[in-house]
Amino acid sequence: MKGMDIRMKNHINIKNLSFAYDGKEVIKNVSINFHKGKFYSIIGPNGSGKSTFIKNISKILLPKAKSVFIEKDDIMNISSKNLAKKMAVIPQNILIDYEFTVFDIVMMGRNPYKGRFQDFDREDEKIVKKYMDITNTWHLKDKLITQLSGGETQRVIAARALSQETDIVLLDEPTSHLDIQYQVEFLSLFKSLKKDKVIISVLHDLNLASIYSDEIIMINKGEIEAIGNPWEVINKENIKKVYNLSVQILENPISHCPFIIPIPTMD
Numbered sequence: 524m525k526g527m528d529i530r531m532k533n534h535i536n537i538k539n540l541s542f543a544y545d546g547k548e549v550i551k552n553v554s555i556n557f558h559k560g561k562f563y564s565i566i567g568p569n570g571s572g573k574s575t576f577i578k579n580i581s582k583i584l585l586p587k588a589k590s591v592f593i594e595k596d597d598i599m600n601i602s603s604k605n606l607a608k609k610m611a612v613i614p615q616n617i618l619i620d621y622e623f624t625v626f627d628i629v630m631m632g633r634n635p636y637k638g639r640f641q642d643f644d645r646e647d648e649k650i651v652k653k654y655m656d657i658t659n660t661w662h663l664k665d666k667l668i669t670q671l672s673g674g675e676t677q678r679v680i681a682a683r684a685l686s687q688e689t690d691i692v693l694l695d696e697p698t699s700h701l702d703i704q705y706q707v708e709f710l711s712l713f714k715s716l717k718k719d720k721v722i723i724s725v726l727h728d729l730n731l732a733s734i735y736s737d738e739i740i741m742i743n744k745g746e747i748e749a750i751g752n753p754w755e756v757i758n759k760e761n762i763k764k765v766y767n768l769s770v771q772i773l774e775n776p777i778s779h780c781p782f783i784i785p786i787p788t789m790d
């Protein structure tokens with residue numbers, strides 16, 4: 524095992540990342556490495572900086588130079604087209620007002636591989652069909668994106684992100700619009716793809732984070748409060764400190780990860 528760890532590539536390196544909105548620092552000196560082959564969850568209360576962190580490592584917000592590295596390259600030196608070949612992002616709020624068909628939206632995932640006047644070809648169509656099948660969206664292909672439910676839109680955006688065929692996938696609360704069946708299918712899908720990828724997901728549901736993650740990063744007020752496997756992070760003390768919530772932790776009888784039961788205050 525040790526030998527394997529040494530060979531594991533640091534796919535994303537974050538070095539002393541800080542970020543402020545209008546002078547107010549919301550990410551404070553965060554350093555962390557992400558490796559291929561792992562599913563990472565980012566948890567933490569509302570306003571703790573999870574989205575800002577994801578936006579910094581995907582260049583939606585601009586981090587300071589020399590704080591985010593993708594395969595050893597400073598993200599600030601990577602063009603958006605090249606970044607889109609390395610990283611796909613499934614954002615929190617997907618607002619598409621344009622009257623595109625679902626098929627066209629998913630095909631946009633192939634844009635980074637095309638020259639300016641180059642059309643999509645059979646190979647692109649094959650790739651798009653493959654990911655629409657696994658996200659269960661192929662039957663929606665001729666519908667307009669504006670006609671879909673929140674959950675269907677989320678799956679279409681996942682198909683588009685997968686069609687980018689990137690090593691890194693970032694998800695910002697991907698399950699918020701999904702019912703329980705699709706939450707489980709969605710996370711299982713990304714987990715099944717993790718062998719060749721780095722998957723980093725913001726998750727609100729601590730029990731889902733516990734089931735699916737190899738590592739959990741618990742953020743509190745812009746800093747990493749705890750990091751490690753689910754048993755190292757999900758404990759009474761951390762949850763009390765970060766969420767101000769009393770909980771009982773049991774062992775999930777199916778996946779043997781921690782299972783959280785909130786204890787409401789009785790007033």
Ligand code: ADP
Pocket residue numbers: 544545549567568569570571572573574575576
């Ligand atoms: P989380 O994803 O954990 O809920 P965010 O990263 O969205 O947290 O927000 C972290 C902090 O930054 C919050 O205090 C929030 O109000 C603030 N914030 C988020 N976006 C902006 C923005 N565009 N402008 C100013 N402040 C922001």
